[in-house]
Amino acid sequence: MTHHDDVPGRQELLGGEGRSTEPRRSKVAIVGAGAVGSTLAYASLLRGAAREVVLYDLDKAKVEAEALDIAHGIQFTPMGTVSGSDDIAICADADVVVITAGAKQRPGQSRLDLAGATIDIMRALVPRLVEVAPDAVYIMVANPVDVVTYAGLKISGLPAEQFFGSGTVLDSSRLRYLVARECGVAVQNVHAYIAGEHGDSEIPLWSSAMIGAVPLLQWGFTVDGGLLDEARRARISEEVVGAAYRIIAGKGATNYAVGLAVVRIIEAVLRDEHRVLSVSSLLEDYLEISDVCMSVPTVVGRAGVGRRLVPVVTETERAGLRRSAESIRSVAQRFGF
Numbered sequence: 600m601t602h603h604d605d606v607p608g609r610q611e612l613l614g615g616e617g618r619s620t621e622p623r624r625s626k627v628a629i630v631g632a633g634a635v636g637s638t639l640a641y642a643s644l645l646r647g648a649a650r651e652v653v654l655y656d657l658d659k660a661k662v663e664a665e666a667l668d669i670a671h672g673i674q675f676t677p678m679g680t681v682s683g684s685d686d687i688a689i690c691a692d693a694d695v696v697v698i699t700a701g702a703k704q705r706p707g708q709s710r711l712d713l714a715g716a717t718i719d720i721m722r723a724l725v726p727r728l729v730e731v732a733p734d735a736v737y738i739m740v741a742n743p744v745d746v747v748t749y750a751g752l753k754i755s756g757l758p759a760e761q762f763f764g765s766g767t768v769l770d771s772s773r774l775r776y777l778v779a780r781e782c783g784v785a786v787q788n789v790h791a792y793i794a795g796e797h798g799d800s801e802i803p804l805w806s807s808a809m810i811g812a813v814p815l816l817q818w819g820f821t822v823d824g825g826l827l828d829e830a831r832r833a834r835i836s837e838e839v840v841g842a843a844y845r846i847i848a849g850k851g852a853t854n855y856a857v858g859l860a861v862v863r864i865i866e867a868v869l870r871d872e873h874r875v876l877s878v879s880s881l882l883e884d885y886l887e888i889s890d891v892c893m894s895v896p897t898v899v900g901r902a903g904v905g906r907r908l909v910p911v912v913t914e915t916e917r918a919g920l921r922r923s924a925e926s927i928r929s930v931a932q933r934f935g936f
């Protein structure tokens with residue numbers, strides 16, 4: 600079911616209050632039209648990230664309804680089209696494929712508890728996707744994203760640059776939001792990354808964090824007149840790690856911030872931005888960590904993942920990253936990867 604006009608140029612005449620900066624036709628295929636996939640489709644259209652957004656889901660009624668609901672608002676977005684189908688052929692020749700089809704955390708479950716169920720989905724799904732969209736850049740979002748990115752990469756047989764996970768882009772955004780709020784500065788001026796697992800063992804890279812031109816560790820005051828000291832930083836870390844649990848307990852899923860975070864990654868790819876994002880990719884000899892997918896600050900562009908940047912780290916941060924890698928690896932191994 601396709602919701603766009605077949606007459607060339609008609610969409611531009613009828614809809615589109617803004618103008619996409621996209622220089623050529625671009626297609627994003629979103630697999631899974633649940634809370635995350637449909638919000639991502641909506642956010643992609645709102646931001647004009649791609650000209651064509653398609654949704655694929657096993658649930659025909661749901662995927663068609665989500666696409667139709669979004670399509671009815673397309674007059675108010677930058678130029679674009681949206682369609683949904685239960686036929687995987689809708690993903691054909693996509694430039695970017697985002698996989699959100701995965702098991703969902705119930706209150707109290709960790710992301711790692713979902714590994715078996717989501718890997719089963721990937722075994723069936725990934726070969727069929729690669730068949731219809733062999734040249735796409737693949738972005739895994741389904742959880743546990745690091746384990747599933749590694750499994751999906753191996754199943755796909757694609758080069759590691761072409762297949763990566765959304766990783767801790769969302770967690771880094773949560774961290775920046777909290778630091779900005781405590782310090783009374785714009786979130787855009789907080790440069791801080793969470794690295795490691797997108798999950799309980801993740802590590803905030805405090806040593807390399809900056810607020811404007813000031814190292815975060817030298818930031819002297821907060822809006823309530825206190826210090827951004829170790830205790831306060833620890834509280835912020837706990838809040839980031841606990842964020843998904845808190846939101847899932849309240850409404851059953853997280854969808855808005857992850858939708859925006861993944862659109863940001865899509866834009867970095869389609870516009871070949873070479874933006875530094877903490878995506879999850881296959882690491883080889885990174886701070887002595889190898890053969891695991893996890894997040895570190897990484898250059899992202901049209902080919903997918905590029906250089907992994909090595910920030911200044913303390914011995915505690917370095918040890919934390921190694922532990923996080925071990926935790927991801929042990930779960931992947933349990934499921935045969």
Ligand SMILES: NC(=O)C1=CN([C@@H]2O[C@H](COP(=O)(O)OP(=O)(O)OC[C@H]3O[C@@H](n4cnc5c(N)ncnc54)[C@H](O)[C@@H]3O)[C@@H](O)[C@H]2O)C=CC1
Nearest residue numbers: 631632633634635656657700701702740741742744852857
């Ligand atoms: N990496 C991240 O930052 C985040 C990851 N997630 C993860 O994203 C995944 C999706 O979450 P929700 O959208 O809330 O779940 P959901 O249950 O609302 O949606 C999942 C959708 O996938 C579809 N699906 C399942 N198997 C499929 C298959 N083989 N082919 C096509 N479609 C299939 C289902 O029909 C369903 O519509 C979960 O694993 C969740 O944990 C969620 C939030 C943030």
Ligand SMILES: CC(=O)C(=O)O
Nearest residue numbers: 710742769843853857
């Ligand atoms: C569910 C999840 O992974 C998150 O919101 O971080």
